[in-house]
């Protein structure tokens with residue numbers, strides 16, 4: 661059930677106002693998920709997801725970094741990722757429209773390069789997984805493991821990569837990953853993101869954060885997360901919040917009826933919602 665963390669309770673009342681809440685690169689896994697919408701005439705930074713300034717796509721096939729700092733930070737895991745031929749996994753995921761295996765892949769590269777520990781997401785609450793999902797995951801896991809093996813990585817570098825590890829990570833990513841949609845900065849961007857949202861997913865990537873993962877869901881939330889130019893996020897209050905009141909965000913579209921919301925939360929996120937709105941049948 662929802663745990664409440666003291667850190668997420670407001671020490672003072674909050675006025676309705678934009679409120680910067682956290683900064684910095686997401687921990688664990690941030691990933692531009694291929695197939696990146698080709699209709700988008702812009703690129704985003706491989707590490708922080710910041711948009712490339714200016715037009716054109718002169719870095720096709722390569723990774724774009726918005727700064728030397730991002731390039732340096734990504735050096736470890738990107739170096740590992742570049743040594744591997746990902747075509748089998750890419751084909752598998754793109755034909756099925758899967759995005760989370762890309763996040764596990766990046767995390768695995770981060771573990772191999774020593775950027776993070778294999779247990780870095782263990783503190784997060786996992787989603788409950790159905791049998792069908794578990795079977796799919798076994799296939800993805802075998803593909804990931806054999807891809808590293810074929811690339812000639814020493815066995816001891818990938819001993820953490822067990823079926824249980826894969827399932828453990830996926831179960832956490834599934835309920836804790838944020839879809840990052842950047843606010844359009846220009847009219848052109850607005851047009852291209854409108855095109856993207858019709859043709860495919862408008863998000864530029866997905867990321868797992870630590871503190872924001874502790875926000876429980878509410879179908880009538882009092883806060884909302886926004887991304888402006890990269891994976892740094894802000895928490896905005898949607899109304900006045902009382903002292904001690906729990907800050908809650910909404911994981912889904914609130915305009916759906918109670919049955920549709922419950923279905924998505926159960927099947928997609930792996931939990932049954934027990935917020936006030938659902939309990940009242942609204």
Ligand SMILES: C[S@@+](CC[C@H](N)C(=O)[O-])C[C@H]1O[C@@H](n2cnc3c(N)ncnc32)[C@H](O)[C@@H]1O
Nearest residue numbers: 662663785873874875876877931932933934935
């Ligand atoms: C992103 S985590 C939120 C933080 C989590 N409660 C914790 O203590 O780490 C999502 C998990 O919290 C629980 N949860 C969040 N909102 C809920 C709600 N409205 N009703 C029931 N469970 C909820 C579910 O177990 C879900 O899998």
